[in-house]
Amino acid sequence: MLxxxxxxxxxxxxxxxxxxxxxxxxxxxxxxxxxxxxxxxPCARVCPTKALKLRExxxxxxxxxxxxGCGLCREACDIGAxxxxxxxxxxxxxxxxxxxxxxxxxxxxxxxxxx
Amino acid sequence: MDWFKSxxxxxxxxxxxxxxxxxxxxxxxxxxxxxxxxxxxxYKEEVPKNADPLxxxxxxxxxxxxxxxxxxxxxxxxxxxxxxxxxxxxESHAGGRSALAIRxxxxxxxxxxxxxxxxxxxxxxxxxxxxxxxxxxWGMRSTETVGRILREVTPGSGHRAIMRxxxxxxNLVRYASVVTETYRHFGRLGLxxxxxxxxxxxxxxxxxxxxxxxxxxxxxxVYDEVYNLAVKSPAMKKYHDLGTAANILVLNSIKALxxxxxxxxxxxxxxxxxxxxxxxTVLARRVACAGCPTACIHxxxxxxxxxxxxxxxxxxxxxxxxxxxxxxxxxxxxSSREGFLxxxxxVEEEGLDAISTGVILAWATEAYxxxxxxxxxxxxxxxxxxxxxxxxxxxxxxxxxxxxYKTMALGVEEVAKKYGGLEYAMAFNKVEPAGYHTGPLYxxxxxxxxxxxxxxxxxxSMDQELxxxxxxxxxPQEAVERIIEEESWRQVLTSLVVCLFARGIYKxxxxxxxxxxxxxxxxxxxxxxxxREILIxxxxxxxxxxxxxxxxxxxxxxxxTPTPHGVISEDYVREALNYFNLMINISLKLKG
Numbered sequence: 001m002l003x004x005x006x007x008x009x010x011x012x013x014x015x016x017x018x019x020x021x022x023x024x025x026x027x028x029x030x031x032x033x034x035x036x037x038x039x040x041x042p043c044a045r046v047c048p049t050k051a052l053k054l055r056e057x058x059x060x061x062x063x064x065x066x067x068x069g070c071g072l073c074r075e076a077c078d079i080g081a082x083x084x085x086x087x088x089x090x091x092x093x094x095x096x097x098x099x100x101x102x103x104x105x106x107x108x109x110x111x112x113x114x115x
Numbered sequence: 116m117d118w119f120k121s122x123x124x125x126x127x128x129x130x131x132x133x134x135x136x137x138x139x140x141x142x143x144x145x146x147x148x149x150x151x152x153x154x155x156x157x158y159k160e161e162v163p164k165n166a167d168p169l170x171x172x173x174x175x176x177x178x179x180x181x182x183x184x185x186x187x188x189x190x191x192x193x194x195x196x197x198x199x200x201x202x203x204x205x206e207s208h209a210g211g212r213s214a215l216a217i218r219x220x221x222x223x224x225x226x227x228x229x230x231x232x233x234x235x236x237x238x239x240x241x242x243x244x245x246x247x248x249x250x251x252x253w254g255m256r257s258t259e260t261v262g263r264i265l266r267e268v269t270p271g272s273g274h275r276a277i278m279r280x281x282x283x284x285x286n287l288v289r290y291a292s293v294v295t296e297t298y299r300h301f302g303r304l305g306l307x308x309x310x311x312x313x314x315x316x317x318x319x320x321x322x323x324x325x326x327x328x329x330x331x332x333x334x335x336x337v338y339d340e341v342y343n344l345a346v347k348s349p350a351m352k353k354y355h356d357l358g359t360a361a362n363i364l365v366l367n368s369i370k371a372l373x374x375x376x377x378x379x380x381x382x383x384x385x386x387x388x389x390x391x392x393x394x395x396t397v398l399a400r401r402v403a404c405a406g407c408p409t410a411c412i413h414x415x416x417x418x419x420x421x422x423x424x425x426x427x428x429x430x431x432x433x434x435x436x437x438x439x440x441x442x443x444x445x446x447x448x449x450s451s452r453e454g455f456l457x458x459x460x461x462v463e464e465e466g467l468d469a470i471s472t473g474v475i476l477a478w479a480t481e482a483y484x485x486x487x488x489x490x491x492x493x494x495x496x497x498x499x500x501x502x503x504x505x506x507x508x509x510x511x512x513x514x515x516x517x518x519x520y521k522t523m524a525l526g527v528e529e530v531a532k533k534y535g536g537l538e539y540a541m542a543f544n545k546v547e548p549a550g551y552h553t554g555p556l557y558x559x560x561x562x563x564x565x566x567x568x569x570x571x572x573x574x575x576s577m578d579q580e581l582x583x584x585x586x587x588x589x590x591p592q593e594a595v596e597r598i599i600e601e602e603s604w605r606q607v608l609t610s611l612v613v614c615l616f617a618r619g620i621y622k623x624x625x626x627x628x629x630x631x632x633x634x635x636x637x638x639x640x641x642x643x644x645x646x647r648e649i650l651i652x653x654x655x656x657x658x659x660x661x662x663x664x665x666x667x668x669x670x671x672x673x674x675x676t677p678t679p680h681g682v683i684s685e686d687y688v689r690e691a692l693n694y695f696n697l698m699i700n701i702s703l704k705l706k707g
Contacts, residue, residue, distance in 0.1 A: 002406065009328075010326065011185050011327075011328060011334075012184060012324055013215075013323060014323060021272045021273030022273075022296075024263075025259070025262055025296075026211070027432040029400050086324075
């Protein structure tokens with residue numbers, strides 16, 4: 001999350017497109033929520049302004065100027081992979097750049113080539 | 116948010132009036148960095164000299180620092196308060212998510228004043244603070260359950276810390292802890308009792324904000340440098356692999372592993388409860404504090420059958436490390452892994468400090484075997500290794516069913532003063548020690564350290580280094596100088612605030628470099644000077660509260676049981692104390 005926010009030169013979680021939370025407290029370990037790059041993404045389907053464009057290889061790309069910050073995309077994603085930028089009131093969408101992978105010392109994250 | 120402006124924000128929470136406000140304290144954060152440096156100054160403003168630690172006059176200060184969340188392993192929060200265990204200025208540190216939550220909620224410190232008339236928990240969600248009724252949580256058996264409920268009724272999953280107390284804190288046991296994220300503790304010196312006295316069941320902090328810093332390209336480069344040091348360093352690998360539990364066999368092999376109330380430096384059952392054996396047999400998971408790539412938290416799985424019905428089990432996850440292994444296993448003669456985990460689980464459920472609890476159980480065993488106390492007081496028999504009886508005693512320390520247990524709740528010094536066995540009541544300025552019997556430098560450090568903790572200066576490793584390099588002991592004066600030099604530098608580390616496990620990474624030159632992208636000029640010399648100054652400030656407060664190193668009790672036991680450096684000479688230790696007293700008094704005079 002820290003690495004993902006750092007893409008934008010921000011220290012914190014506020015720009016992170018991935019989310020690490022406990023799976024029911026630290027006693028149950030952690031769950032990592034990250035965009036699965038759906039081929040037919042529900043988040044794009046519900047966007048009223050077509051701010052989410054289909055991305056080649058799966059997932060979506062956000063056009064921030066079109067986005068009105070309604071948050072429907074967040075509700076449409078059942079795994080919770082559409083994060084929120086509280087500062088700008090708009091979603092944070094994973095672009096599958098793989099930066100986070102470089103800062104995962106325990107090989108939980110990996111970047112895969114899509115065929 | 117600008118990194119420095121938001122760091123300078125101090126959130127004041129008044130539990131008496133159920134109100135809160137924010138003050139910008141750039142004055143404090145520009146001079147004292149953050150963490151312990153700033154918290155010490157806030158303590159001076161907040162806590163009157165003769166304040167009763169369990170009254171509303173006591174104030175709790177949580178502080179983070181300029182590196183918190185900005186660099187790897189800057190993942191700790193410093194808590195400062197007046198200790199109900201020894202009545203002095205004191206501090207305790209914890210990780211979990213506490214530090215990043217405070218920092219990303221937009222604060223450098225949180226000051227908790229006053230006390231509530233009824234049980235409350237406080238939710239800090241970025242700029243909002245809510246006071247919520249905790250009556251339904253008060254008296255609940257397990258701190259783990261309290262955590263689960265609070266997770267369900269508060270927002271901010273993945274961005275929050277849930278600090279809470281158990282029944283030990285509610286019942287004002289003077290060594291009650293505050294638990295955060297189930298496995299991390301503000302363990303030492305009784306912060307849990309201060310929460311309890313304030314009727315503060317829990318403090319939840321949700322931080323979702325981001326910080327902006329001036330020089331991003333340099334920041335990325337320095338970040339990578341520190342990150343690579345952290346993930347490639349053999350020292351950090353040790354914490355990840357076996358964790359601090361790796362110390363058990365190391366200390367045992369040099370005869371420095373406190374056993375059966377410090378009556379021996381070796382434990383015949385060490386193998387069974389060693390870090391190696393635990394990792395092979397019960398280790399279930401390793402996790403990390405937020406902002407740390409190391410993952411030193413080792414969690415064991417304990418499968419327990421229900422007593423009444425066959426084939427029904429519950430699985431409990433219990434985190435272990437060196438200190439509870441010493442205090443609740445070797446020092447009590449417990450060599451059963453299952454027994455140790457069950458006992459530790461009871462201590463965690465109740466919200467007690469594992470170190471202090473183990474030391475008091477060890478005293479009680481010896482006092483019982485010597486006939487100073489009987490079953491009438493203890494309400495059970497006791498013998499070394501009998502973990503089931505120890506669990507009963509733990510429950511009774513919290514329930515306090517008789518006068519004996521009411522005194523047990525005050526700490527080992529108080530109970531031994533009343534019932535006898537002071538010569539083997541292991542406490543230094545009333546603080547029960549951590550798990551080392553390495554030699555005289557460690558003992559001196561416990562006596563003169565600003566919080567009487569093994570981590571004040573890590574002098575156990577100075578003893579071990581002397582041994583490894585076959586060097587003779589330094590003079591008592593030199594010993595004091597070395598201890599103070601190390602403790603001074605640690606004031607810098609805990610002002611930044613970085614985890615002390617990362618002390619090998621955050622060398623002075625690295626720290627200096629870390630400030631570059633923040634556009635803040637800090638030189639190695641400035642940092643070192645500041646460290647000494649913070650330490651003097653802390654000692655000054657303690658001296659004004661009545662601390663006197665010349666009157667401090669040295670438990671006889673520690674001078675009788677041989678260490679790897681042989682039997683510790685009392686003269687050597689007293690000479691060191693005299694020198695320390697002189698040094699501090701001169702510093703205080705020079706400062707006026």
